[in-house]
Amino acid sequence: xxxxxxxxxxxxxxxxxxxxxxxxxxxxxxxxxxxxxxxxxxxxxxxxxxxxxxxxxxxxxxxxxxxxxxxxxxxxxxxxxxxxxxxxxxxxxxxxxxxxxxxxxxxxxxxxxxxxxxxxxxxxxxxxxxxxxxxxxxxxxxxxxxxxxxxxxxxxxxxx
Amino acid sequence: xxxxxxxxxxxxxxxxxxxxxxxxxxxxxxxxxxxxxxxxxxxxxxxxxxxxxxxxxxxxxxxxxxxxxxxxxxxxxxxxxxxxxxxxxxxxxxxxxxxxxxxxxxxxxxxxxxxxxxxxxxxxxxxxxxxxxxxxxxxxxxxxxxxxxxxxxxxxxxxxxxxxxxxxxxxxxxxxxxxxxxxxxxxxxxxxxxxxxxxxxxxxxxxxxxxxxxxxxxxxxxxxxxxxxxxxxxxxxxxxxxxxxxxxxxxxxxxxxxxxxxxxxxxxxxxxxxxxxxxxxxxxxxxxxxxxxxxxxxxxxxxxxxxxxxxxxxxxxxxxxxxxxxxxxxxxxxxxxxxxxxxxxxxxxxxxxxxxxxxxxxxxxxxxxxxxxxxxxxxxxxxxxxxxxxxxxxxxxxxxxxxxxxxxxxxxxxxxxxxxxxxxxxxxxxxxxxxxxxxx
Numbered sequence: 001x002x003x004x005x006x007x008x009x010x011x012x013x014x015x016x017x018x019x020x021x022x023x024x025x026x027x028x029x030x031x032x033x034x035x036x037x038x039x040x041x042x043x044x045x046x047x048x049x050x051x052x053x054x055x056x057x058x059x060x061x062x063x064x065x066x067x068x069x070x071x072x073x074x075x076x077x078x079x080x081x082x083x084x085x086x087x088x089x090x091x092x093x094x095x096x097x098x099x100x101x102x103x104x105x106x107x108x109x110x111x112x113x114x115x116x117x118x119x120x121x122x123x124x125x126x127x128x129x130x131x132x133x134x135x136x137x138x139x140x141x142x143x144x145x146x147x148x149x150x151x152x153x154x155x156x157x158x159x160x
Numbered sequence: 161x162x163x164x165x166x167x168x169x170x171x172x173x174x175x176x177x178x179x180x181x182x183x184x185x186x187x188x189x190x191x192x193x194x195x196x197x198x199x200x201x202x203x204x205x206x207x208x209x210x211x212x213x214x215x216x217x218x219x220x221x222x223x224x225x226x227x228x229x230x231x232x233x234x235x236x237x238x239x240x241x242x243x244x245x246x247x248x249x250x251x252x253x254x255x256x257x258x259x260x261x262x263x264x265x266x267x268x269x270x271x272x273x274x275x276x277x278x279x280x281x282x283x284x285x286x287x288x289x290x291x292x293x294x295x296x297x298x299x300x301x302x303x304x305x306x307x308x309x310x311x312x313x314x315x316x317x318x319x320x321x322x323x324x325x326x327x328x329x330x331x332x333x334x335x336x337x338x339x340x341x342x343x344x345x346x347x348x349x350x351x352x353x354x355x356x357x358x359x360x361x362x363x364x365x366x367x368x369x370x371x372x373x374x375x376x377x378x379x380x381x382x383x384x385x386x387x388x389x390x391x392x393x394x395x396x397x398x399x400x401x402x403x404x405x406x407x408x409x410x411x412x413x414x415x416x417x418x419x420x421x422x423x424x425x426x427x428x429x430x431x432x433x434x435x436x437x438x439x440x441x442x443x444x445x446x447x448x449x450x451x452x453x454x455x456x457x458x459x460x461x462x463x464x465x466x467x468x469x470x471x472x473x474x475x476x477x478x479x480x481x482x483x484x485x486x487x488x489x490x491x492x493x494x495x496x497x498x499x500x501x502x503x504x505x506x507x508x509x510x511x512x513x514x515x516x517x518x519x520x521x522x523x524x525x526x527x528x529x530x531x532x533x534x535x536x537x538x539x540x541x542x543x544x545x546x547x548x549x550x551x552x553x554x555x556x557x558x559x560x561x562x563x564x565x566x567x568x569x570x571x572x573x574x575x576x577x578x579x580x581x582x583x584x585x586x587x588x589x590x591x592x593x594x595x596x597x598x599x600x
Contacts, residue, residue: 136209
């Protein structure tokens with residue numbers, strides 16, 4: 001489980017830095033070539049952005065970067081937290097699972113019909129959809145890891 | 161089941177989920193997808209994923225990672241230290257001078273940054289230790305930093321207003337300009353409060369000892385000169401955008417570049433700094449975007465229910481409210497929701513419901529956007545959920561108790577409510593500047 005966790009973390013981490021640099025250079029790039037407007041640059045930046053935050057999702061989960069309402073959570077003992085997390089992680093997995101199902105249908109449609117974006121440049125949508133799908137899958141795996149961790153944590157203290 | 165009942169269940173379920181302490185985006189997304197499935201069966205599968213494609217096409221959101229990156233880079237680059245030294249020299253001789261200086265510093269930082277996180281980081285790392293050393297009251301310090309940095313979302317550039325502009329279909333340039341005077345008004349109100357309070361209770365913000373006050377005239381000039389790069393950054397980011405030279409996204413990229421340039425100039429650009437900045441940018445952008453994605457899914461369900469019409473008929477038909485009462489009720493609901501919900505999620509979920517009604521009642525949507533942003537500022541500080549509150553707790557030294565931090569915001573939150581009332585009484589404060597500059 002820790003192995004999986006680290007793997008997912010490492011994977012996101014590499015992607016994260018690469019893509020972040022990617023989008024930054026892109027931002028600079030669009031600006032420098034301002035005088036020769038390139039309609040693909042902005043769109044490419046949008047795609048990079050989507051890939052950036054979706055693929056970074058699992059990593060940010062691992063970093064505990066997502067805010068929570070902690071009025072109750074902050075007062076609970078670590079064990080209570082773990083127990084509640086076991087339950088709510090399942091709900092989070094449900095949401096991500098729905099995203100995956102919907103994403104799969106959407107990817108399938110894009111690939112079969114060679115779906116294109118409605119813009120002047122009109123790039124195919126399948127690649128970015130597959131990237132988003134992958135990102136959500138990584139997020140799902142990370143949540144599974146969190147779920148298993150919480151489960152282990154909540155059981156450890158209960159059993160003598 | 162009636163639509164009102166479903167809406168009530170959705171909000172109730174969301175609140176309950178939020179209270180379990182699950183991550184905000186998970187709580188919102190779970191409720192959204194459950195109801196989508198329940199209401200539309202298998203057709204509801206794609207609702208969540210479609211949100212990610214919708215986000216893909218909202219290109220102004222590209223400004224988010226850029227502005228976050230810029231903010232952290234600026235706080236790492238040491239330019240904030242120069243600015244602080246400047247206001248320190250100028251206001252140190254007054255009662256509560258450092259608190260006044262901190263508010264002024266925050267106004268400057270806000271004008272270079274679109275979120276409040278950078279202001280918090282700068283406030284806690286630079287202003288806080290200085291004030292603590294001069295024996296300022298803890299509650300004064302905490303309140304000043306939280307309130308001051310919340311100006312970041314009101315004074316341009318502002319990411320909240322970018323998002324509002326997308327939802328309400330209002331030009332971002334108008335919105336940014338409209339935020340200028342309300343932002344300055346708010347800052348002035350804070351300053352007046354600090355001056356009066358410190359005059360009545362000098363122990364809250366003692367005057368600097370004489371040897372620190374005797375700063376020579378030349379010294380003051382030198383420290384003012386150090387503030388010039390900051391003005392340059394402001395011009396490059398906001399000025400060029402308003403003049404139409406750069407587009408919105410480009411101006412945020414220029415901002416990020418400027419921040420890197422400044423850091424390089426100050427010789428602070430090294431790998432640890434860059435790595436830390438990149439990590440923070442990743443974390444905050446991912447959190448922000450996932451919340452918007454989940455909120456879009458939630459909002460799409462509402463939209464499918466025809467909630468806009470339902471709200472209109474409740475407000476105007478069943479309750480028979482006057483237009484101003486409707487606005488008040490909306491603001492009140494923002495404040496209440498803002499205690500539990502992240503401001504971006506609130507904007508994505510609630511704003512599409514309110515905005516058509518606000519427009520129909522004949523109110524100016526740019527003005528409403530500023531009003532909304534000011535309400536968010538309160539939401540940033542009010543427990544149990546507030547970004548500035550979280551950051552303050554994470555960054556403040558150990559002897560700041562939770563009680564200190566909670567108490568510190570009370571006077572400032574009241575001042576903000578007063579600010580909102582003033583803006584309601586005189587909408588011109590927000591609408592005058594964009595009308596002057598954009599209607600040519």
